[in-house]
Each structure stands twice: as C-alpha cells, then as structure tokens.
Amino acid sequence: MAQLSPDRSYFIGEHGLNAPKAPPGLYIVATPIGNLKDMTLRGLEILAGVDLILCEDTRTSAKLLSAYGIKTPRKALHEHNESQMAQHVVQQVQNGQAIALISDAGTPLLSDPGFPLVREAAKSDIDIIALPGASALLAGLAVAGLPTDQFSFLGFLPPKQMAREERLSDLLSRTETMIFYESPKRVAACLAAMAKIFGADRQAVVAREITKKFETLYRGKLADLASDFDGQSVKGELVILVQGASAEAAPDQDEWQAVLAERLKELPLRTAVDEVAQGFGLKRKQVYQAALEMKK
Numbered sequence: 001m002a003q004l005s006p007d008r009s010y011f012i013g014e015h016g017l018n019a020p021k022a023p024p025g026l027y028i029v030a031t032p033i034g035n036l037k038d039m040t041l042r043g044l045e046i047l048a049g050v051d052l053i054l055c056e057d058t059r060t061s062a063k064l065l066s067a068y069g070i071k072t073p074r075k076a077l078h079e080h081n082e083s084q085m086a087q088h089v090v091q092q093v094q095n096g097q098a099i100a101l102i103s104d105a106g107t108p109l110l111s112d113p114g115f116p117l118v119r120e121a122a123k124s125d126i127d128i129i130a131l132p133g134a135s136a137l138l139a140g141l142a143v144a145g146l147p148t149d150q151f152s153f154l155g156f157l158p159p160k161q162m163a164r165e166e167r168l169s170d171l172l173s174r175t176e177t178m179i180f181y182e183s184p185k186r187v188a189a190c191l192a193a194m195a196k197i198f199g200a201d202r203q204a205v206v207a208r209e210i211t212k213k214f215e216t217l218y219r220g221k222l223a224d225l226a227s228d229f230d231g232q233s234v235k236g237e238l239v240i241l242v243q244g245a246s247a248e249a250a251p252d253q254d255e256w257q258a259v260l261a262e263r264l265k266e267l268p269l270r271t272a273v274d275e276v277a278q279g280f281g282l283k284r285k286q287v288y289q290a291a292l293e294m295k296k
Helices: 041-049 058-067 082-094 115-123 136-144 161-170 187-198 222-229 253-266 269-280 284-295
Strands: 009-012 015-018 025-029 052-055 074-076 098-102 128-131 151-156 177-182 203-208 216-221 238-242
Touching: 009 041, 025 041, 025 082, 025 115, 041 098, 041 128, 052 058, 058 074, 082 098, 082 115, 115 128, 136 177, 136 203, 136 216, 136 238, 161 187, 161 269, 161 284, 177 187, 187 203, 187 222, 187 238, 203 222, 216 222, 253 269, 253 284, 269 284
Parallel strands: 025 098, 025 128, 052 074, 052 098, 151 177
Antiparallel strands: 009 015, 177 238, 203 216, 203 238
16 A cells, blocks of 8 residues: 555545645635535545645644645635735646635535635746535525526525615516525525515525535525525525526516606605616616706
C-alpha cells in the first residue's frame, strides 16, 4: 500500500487516498448542502490536491474538510473582502498555484461569494474549472413537482416589505417556475407577500432542510402556505418555488390606461399603480411610468 502524503490526501471512511497535485487554475467546487455524503469523489480529490482553499467561512468549511481528513491550507473569501482579494488570487494562479473556491454549502456564486473573483479570472484568461455537485435550488426544483422546462433563480427577495412587494410586482407576469431563497425569520412574510402579489391560488412549494434529517416539503396554494407558516417558529434553510403565471394575451393598453386614469382621480399614485398592476397582471414599473406621464 502506498504511503499517504501528509499534505495531499483524503479519507473515505477508513480508507486513505493520495490526491495528485492539481494543475494550476481556479477550481469552483460544489459542496454538500446538508448531508456530507453528497460530496463528490472528484471534489475530494481536488480539495486535497490544490495549494489553497478559499472558504466563505473557514470555521464552517472545517467541518467538511475534517470529515474527509483534508489538510489543505484555507483562507476566508467572503462578501466583505472578495473584491479586494480577487486580483491577488488571480496572480497566485498565474504564478502556478492551484486554488479552489468553496462556499458554506452548495455551489459557489449562487447567492454566495465568488463572482468578482471569477470575473477577474475570466478577464485574465486563467483556467477556471467547474466541479459540479449539490445545489439547493436544483434539488428543490427536482422534487417540487412544478414545471422544469423553464425556470429562473431569483435569490433572496428584499427584506423590507415595500421593496419586496415591488420586486414581486415586477415578476408578476413571468410564466416560468420561479425559485427563491429565504431565511426562516422572513418566510411567513415572504409567502404572504407572494399571495398578495401573485394571487392566493398560485401553486408553490416550500422546501426546508433539503438532504438533511428533517427535510420537509410543503406544497399548496400561496395563501394556504402563508397561513400555515404565519406565527410559526421555523428553522433551517428554505427554498421557495412558485409556479409561473398562465400564459395569456397581453392586457389591452388602452383599457388599463383608462382604468389607471380613473383610479388616479380617486387614489394616491402609489395605491392606484399597485391596484392596476395587480389587476391587469402588469409590471409595476410599467404602470408607474404611465402614471407619472398622466400626472404631468
């Protein structure tokens, strides 16, 4: 049996394996979103074979790396320092280093740090290698039972109510399945806003703790889901998937503008815009611009 390298090795169970030194490049490595067994074999080999691992949080990543006996040096790269570090990391790769980027969980850059670094790496024409694996948004989509032929990932909605509802109004007419991330503290408010803007009967799925012991899927109409989560203490990571709008003929412009003109006579501008945008399934920004023109 070959002797294990103290610096470039990893363990699967009780079996130790040597990792070849990774060629120079920037490796974007997906990591488990809850179940450590979801780590890929190729990902383990690369993490053990690179010169440096950039982690969103070194303490969080230590759990994964320790579980597989990986001792590669690590450094934090997060939203507060990634822009400043990007050029230095690229220079390291240009000097012959192999560097991996991981997030706390899932695929880097998807509502996680990494974009400034990858953008700088692409501009510098260094090798960028993807190591695919776990992704909460794709895992949620796979089990939701909603259409998968077209979908959009929209990340986290704004935390403030008004900004959240404005963003949802912009998405009102989207016909593809929409995927959001949300924090446990805001999930009830988020679902209530979705029911208000998208309509109470729009079908949705809330996926909680995907791949973990208490993985749970909640399916139903937005209004029912909002009611179910109202006042509840929720723990764990959440993915919200919402069915797209029915593809219908575009509203008649003369009709909705006539209604808008009448509502502006009776209501404040913001209230009139919200009412017309929701009633006709229009983007709020479009109706708002029309209202401003009418007020001139």
